Amino acid sequence: MLFPNYVLTGIVTGEIDLAFRRWKRPMHVAGGSQRTSVGVIGFVAVDAVDIDEISEDDAGRAGTDLADVRALLERKAEGQVYRIEVRYAGPDKRVALRSEGKLTASERKQMAQTLAGMDSRSKRGPWTRQYLELIKAHPGELAETIAHSIGREKRPFKADVRRLKELGLTESLPVGYRLSPRGIAVLRHLQKLSSA
Incomplete structure (x- = not known):
């Protein structure tokens, strides 16, 4: 569900x-x-209504007026x-995770196990460390360019990067990605494990 910036604010x-x-x-x-x-938006209630039930007060609570609400809803002919x-449900926890560049030994071990599990479930074999290394080497590079460099299509590549983002390891840029401080720490740990 897309919200204009003024609505998010x-x-x-x-x-x-x-x-x-x-x-x-x-x-939803x-x-x-x-x-x-701006963070996480929570959905308190989602109720089917008739367009004529919407009041001017309702429209004001949506940050607009009744005429604009009706115009928006009447753009689509079909649907309820x-x-x-x-409500605002708080900051995105991934943002806090990304900034954690100092991990305990236990956290490093757990993250390595999580990534190993993702690799073992992949039909194409290990990929997580390769992606982290590619993103570190090519910050701000078009996702399509990085994907093609390893013989992947853009959409599945981006889906995999989102899985790393869920763990707080990558950050989206206006174009492409970069490793977060957490991602840098995890990659460094993985590299030490392989050289040990």
Whole structure:
């Protein structure tokens, strides 16, 4: 679910706590969440409503006015209108993870085991260290360029990099990626293990 920057800011400050969308099927559920550029947005309630039930007050809580809400919803002819109650659920934990460049011996061991598990479940063999080394060597490089350099398509390559990002090892740049301080520490540990 895409939110304009002013809406994200309003959700963080608490000035905005509603959103309206027209979907063929619910794209979010109550209790769910979504990561955004400002942190995690929580979905408190997701209810089907009739467009005529939306009030001017509701529109204000969505950071706009009723005419704009209706215009947005009427752009799509098909689907059900949903009233989505939102809240700021806190910072993205991956951001804090990424900045942790000093890991304990136990954390290094656990991360090495996690990556080894990802490698062992891969149908194409070990890949995690290779990706970390490629990203370290080519920060800001187009994902497509890096992917093609190892005979991979862009989309599956990016999906794998997202798995590393979930662990706090990489950071997205306007173009391409770079290793986070945590990623640098983990790669250094992996390299020491292989040279021991």
